[in-house]
Amino acid sequence: MATADVLAQPGLPKQHFAPIIKGTATKRKLETTKTFDPTQHLAFEQPESILMMEDIGFSKDTGVSPVAVSQPFRLFTPECIQKFRDEVLSEAVMSECTVKSNLAACQIRGYAAKHAPFVYDAWHNPTLLSHISKIAGVDLIPNMNLEIGHINISVKSSAQAASERAEIERERKNYDQDEGIAGCPWEDDKPVVGWHTDSYPFVCVTMLSDCEGMVGGETALRTGFGDVMKVRGPEMGCAVVMQGRYITHQALRALGSKERITMVTSFRPKSPHLPDDSVLSTVRGISDISELYYEYARYRLEMLEERTRVQLKSLREAHAAGKKTDEKGMKAFLAQQKSLLERTDEEILPYEEVVRGKQPEVKVDEVVVVEEDRSQRVTKRAKLG
Numbered sequence: 001m002a003t004a005d006v007l008a009q010p011g012l013p014k015q016h017f018a019p020i021i022k023g024t025a026t027k028r029k030l031e032t033t034k035t036f037d038p039t040q041h042l043a044f045e046q047p048e049s050i051l052m053m054e055d056i057g058f059s060k061d062t063g064v065s066p067v068a069v070s071q072p073f074r075l076f077t078p079e080c081i082q083k084f085r086d087e088v089l090s091e092a093v094m095s096e097c098t099v100k101s102n103l104a105a106c107q108i109r110g111y112a113a114k115h116a117p118f119v120y121d122a123w124h125n126p127t128l129l130s131h132i133s134k135i136a137g138v139d140l141i142p143n144m145n146l147e148i149g150h151i152n153i154s155v156k157s158s159a160q161a162a163s164e165r166a167e168i169e170r171e172r173k174n175y176d177q178d179e180g181i182a183g184c185p186w187e188d189d190k191p192v193v194g195w196h197t198d199s200y201p202f203v204c205v206t207m208l209s210d211c212e213g214m215v216g217g218e219t220a221l222r223t224g225f226g227d228v229m230k231v232r233g234p235e236m237g238c239a240v241v242m243q244g245r246y247i248t249h250q251a252l253r254a255l256g257s258k259e260r261i262t263m264v265t266s267f268r269p270k271s272p273h274l275p276d277d278s279v280l281s282t283v284r285g286i287s288d289i290s291e292l293y294y295e296y297a298r299y300r301l302e303m304l305e306e307r308t309r310v311q312l313k314s315l316r317e318a319h320a321a322g323k324k325t326d327e328k329g330m331k332a333f334l335a336q337q338k339s340l341l342e343r344t345d346e347e348i349l350p351y352e353e354v355v356r357g358k359q360p361e362v363k364v365d366e367v368v369v370v371e372e373d374r375s376q377r378v379t380k381r382a383k384l385g
């Protein structure tokens, strides 16, 4: 299916960003893209802290790592962010790779391998992957090429952003006069992307916009305690790493700034011997489905191939050494591969059953945003460094 097919989705929210972005993209003459150089384009700083799964009410064995989510940390230089933007907002990418769904008004997907060599190189760079892996607590690689640099966009006119800033200022004054009795009225809990869990174990969310004057833009997490907590969104050039497959979350709307463009890259464990719970539920409806099935089936079969190669080697060696065949070990291996194949089979739905523009939304009842100081509850913030 061509990407253009994904765009024709009657009844979905109208995109209102197009003129602003087009202006930005065409005014700039794109430089010849240089290769990603970690010494020039990375500005990595350790996150102040990392929230563990147990901190937010989940067992540490819930996912592929005990890590839940990091605080925002600096990752890229301004020059690198500009290069990302040049590639992402180029005419070819904007015209061929823009999609929308019931959960998000504007996304750009599946462009990196074809149109964005700099973005593609960055997310395959060993130094970058090592930083992300250390934060995640497990060695990670990009899940699929299709998931490199997924973009969520929200753009407003200058007038709209200024009017929001004025409104926020008015509300702040009223709030001060009320001594805070009215709560936090300038906050806006309407999401950019509705409640969901990600399809892949880990994501790294990078901010590509200048956040000056921005209010909101946090990620809201549904905790294992049954409440909702907000995690601060990253500033331009900064990123957040989260085990989004296992935590129901949503990106809250940002007010007072002209644009909010985030780059989301999804990861899976590097070792083919570790479990991989990746699914396709949130991405089938917004992807070139043939390409998605190709990449998913290929890497799952590669995992099976590598696991089988190792198992076969050990079977042959044990036999050559005159040992009794380990039937329990063999049955455990076969059960693990059966589960891998069954999950892969379940995720590859017939083409005719895939609804374009449809992403499953998780219903979260009685959403209560907890504003209390959580320092009492969060007892095990892992310090890095």
Ligand SMILES: [Fe+2]
Binding pocket: 196, 197, 198, 244, 249
């Ligand atoms: Fe997400």
